[in-house]
Amino acid sequence: MADLVYRKVMHDLKQKIVNNKFPNKRLPDERSLSEEYNVSRSSIKRALKLLADDGIIFKKRGSGTFINPLYMKNQTIFHYEGSNLGITDSLKSQGKTPKIKLLDFKVIPASKEIQQDLFLSEGDFVYEIQRLRLFDDKPFMIETGYIPIKIAPELSKQIVSGSIFNYVEDKIN
Template structure:
């Protein structure tokens, strides 16, 4: 990993963990050069990386400021929030999980290919309903390789799998490939998400990777269409 990437990651973690609050100014480039012992060009590249990720904004003549990740009372499918996990995204609010399925199975050929496994390997097969302030907002279908995410228990599923992966297993979640589309709910999803009438879901299909490049998760999350907001930052 290049030095500017490491600095960008550290700053991103500080923002995600609340060390910088929305609207707060980051240290000046000169101060960060002294803090990290690197050149001004390196700091500029690190900050530019955060700008691309939609976490900070540069204001000419003023400095660099943290953007708000909670402008609306909805679940934002931003990169930062996804990698923090559902529980961390809504820290301070009542978050719960309803476990519909927790089994060990062989992956299909399609899932095995995405997780770089053989079809005779084993994966956790998990279905959860995530609730925010007692309101069901998303159904998650997740598969993870057992040999990589070892020791996963039902108690962990009721809290945060991502926290377990990083804090207990000591891994670092790095990136994800996603596809987003609108779909109609199944009868089971309508029941679990308490949907009445016609309401499309926002489906996010994801393959997530650790910082060493290993895929650790294949998931399909189906969010209530009236309680989700997808955000994208485009850079020329």
């Protein structure tokens, strides 16, 4: 029964997040949520932990719990199904033959929007990567991605011409 309580809270909070019920992108504190759902704080903590593990929210010590802007931006594009695969591996698992054609790879200063989205500071630099994604030799999408240099300072054209997800998972952990 206890498992159902925190899962119900988690699903309800996720639904509220998706429906933009927290316009300031900040969730109420644990005590308020506990009172709102009429459950123990440990149930709230457990529900919030699952949401954080899924990348939907993050906690900032001393400031509160916030909705991850990257989750909100990408929720309509990709649907997380519980697997830990990048696009390349996801397409392989569907029997498609994925390919990547690198269009552009450069270092740029992070714009205000990129700083906000990637939690960067003024003056930070990012790799800007533009790639054409194909499967079964047919164009699928053009993607533009930004990776903070401080996360992966050794990225190269060769690396980003392949699966960045697998590189980060295998080499950077």
